[in-house]
Amino acid sequence: MSIAQDFSRGIMRENPVFKQALGMCPFLAVTTSVENALGMGAAATFVLVFSNFLVSLFRKVIPSKVRIPSYIVIIATFVTLVDLLMNAYLPALHSSLGIFIPLIVVNCIILGRAEGFANKNKVLPSIADGIGMGLGFTLAMVIMATFREILGNGSWLGFNLLGESYQNQPMLIAILAPGAFILMAFILGFFNIMEKRKRGGAR
Amino acid sequence: MINSMLMSVIIAAPDGGEPSFSIAKMMAIIVSAIFINNYVLSRFLGICPFLGVSKQLDSAVGMGAAVVFVMVLATLGSWLVYHHVLVPYGMEYLRTISFIIIIASLVQLVEMILQKFSPALYDALGIFLPLITTNCAILGVAVLNIDDKLSLGYSLVNSVAAGIGFTLALVLMAGLRERMETADVPEALRGLPLAFLIAGAMSIAFLGFAGLGG
Numbered sequence: 113m114s115i116a117q118d119f120s121r122g123i124m125r126e127n128p129v130f131k132q133a134l135g136m137c138p139f140l141a142v143t144t145s146v147e148n149a150l151g152m153g154a155a156a157t158f159v160l161v162f163s164n165f166l167v168s169l170f171r172k173v174i175p176s177k178v179r180i181p182s183y184i185v186i187i188a189t190f191v192t193l194v195d196l197l198m199n200a201y202l203p204a205l206h207s208s209l210g211i212f213i214p215l216i217v218v219n220c221i222i223l224g225r226a227e228g229f230a231n232k233n234k235v236l237p238s239i240a241d242g243i244g245m246g247l248g249f250t251l252a253m254v255i256m257a258t259f260r261e262i263l264g265n266g267s268w269l270g271f272n273l274l275g276e277s278y279q280n281q282p283m284l285i286a287i288l289a290p291g292a293f294i295l296m297a298f299i300l301g302f303f304n305i306m307e308k309r310k311r312g313g314a315r
Numbered sequence: 316m317i318n319s320m321l322m323s324v325i326i327a328a329p330d331g332g333e334p335s336f337s338i339a340k341m342m343a344i345i346v347s348a349i350f351i352n353n354y355v356l357s358r359f360l361g362i363c364p365f366l367g368v369s370k371q372l373d374s375a376v377g378m379g380a381a382v383v384f385v386m387v388l389a390t391l392g393s394w395l396v397y398h399h400v401l402v403p404y405g406m407e408y409l410r411t412i413s414f415i416i417i418i419a420s421l422v423q424l425v426e427m428i429l430q431k432f433s434p435a436l437y438d439a440l441g442i443f444l445p446l447i448t449t450n451c452a453i454l455g456v457a458v459l460n461i462d463d464k465l466s467l468g469y470s471l472v473n474s475v476a477a478g479i480g481f482t483l484a485l486v487l488m489a490g491l492r493e494r495m496e497t498a499d500v501p502e503a504l505r506g507l508p509l510a511f512l513i514a515g516a517m518s519i520a521f522l523g524f525a526g527l528g529g
Contacts, residue, residue, distance in 0.1 A: 133366070133507060136359075136362040136363060136366070137359050137360055137361070137362045137363070137451045138359075140359045140362060141358070141359035181416075181419060184415055184416075184419060185412065185416070188411050188412040188415050188416075189412065191411055192408060192409070192410075192411050192412060195411065196408060210462075211455055211458055211459060211462065214410070214411045214414075214454070214458050215360075215451045215454060215455060215458070217411055217415050217454065218415070218448075218449045218450070218451045218454050219451075220363060220449060223449065285519075288522065289356060289357045289359070289518045289521075289522070290515045290516070290518035290519040290522065291515075292359070292515075293511045293512070293514040293515030293518055294511070294512060294515035296508075296511045297504065297508040297509070297510075297511035297512040297515065298508070300507055300508040300511065301501075301503040301504045301508040302503075304502075304503045304504070304505075304506075304508065305503045308502075308503070
């Protein structure tokens, strides 16, 4: 496995959200706008890269019996850092992401990569894997947020796309809670069809 | 004497204001946590167990019971540590780290105590307990109690109601999914996508409670 492969794997082939159904809570909750999705993606990527880095660095030092608690403390440290940095420099984003910043600690993607990749691999591949998975998570959230923001608010990243008449009467359900579940069902259904096509083509 | 001391701890306002307690506020917290802001269907907390453990009714009930149990204990532990250890020493920034450690060790402790003293209950809840550490609803309830500046009494009420709301959503979902097993759904939507569609429909139904809060 080359570093380039470690990096690219998380983006599409093993996308943490679409292919592994991990990290659902923040994915469904913060994708009401593209801006929130980018903010959450950046925060999670930061935590993922640094936790992978430290876990991989200390993989021979941490006894395997206490490895999960150690990983959780490492992750929680970086989440606290992100929390404080965001509160200081991006207060508006911090308040709109709200409780989901501390909840990055229990995001299964991060613990999953620490346990499944970083504790078996060298430092550089682990960092590449962290960046790739983080980008994959961000990409998934931006795709979802694109649908939800355009349908629910008529805009993309704050730019008005569909005009004022749409914004006065948008498809509000897309940015409410049910919209997230239903859109996710269709996106996963789409991936199922693609998967089936691919398998059918290979046969 | 001990009773009144305990009472004053439970209703004391966390920011040093007047102690207060009203049935109306308690009811508002309960209705809000179970229906209006259901932790799963409108706050998106605890989605992983909601999708993972909702295939059978029995295991959904077991998971729900385990979550209520740990939620109350976690709220008690995290509230006391935050307001009586972290705040007095000015270490609020350690909130996330200390809460996750409290929850992880509580889960471990509960598992060991149950295994020793109540094997029957351990058999029923045992397999769900390790999963709970990474259930974001638990950490979510602990953090939200602090963010909303609730007193200890209200926090405990909120955590019980949140757990009941989680169980309600999980049990409803399990019942629906058991029925859908035999249904003829398009191939592309089978499995996880169908679960999301059901959750969406339930979430629409729960939106109807939004008027209750006033």
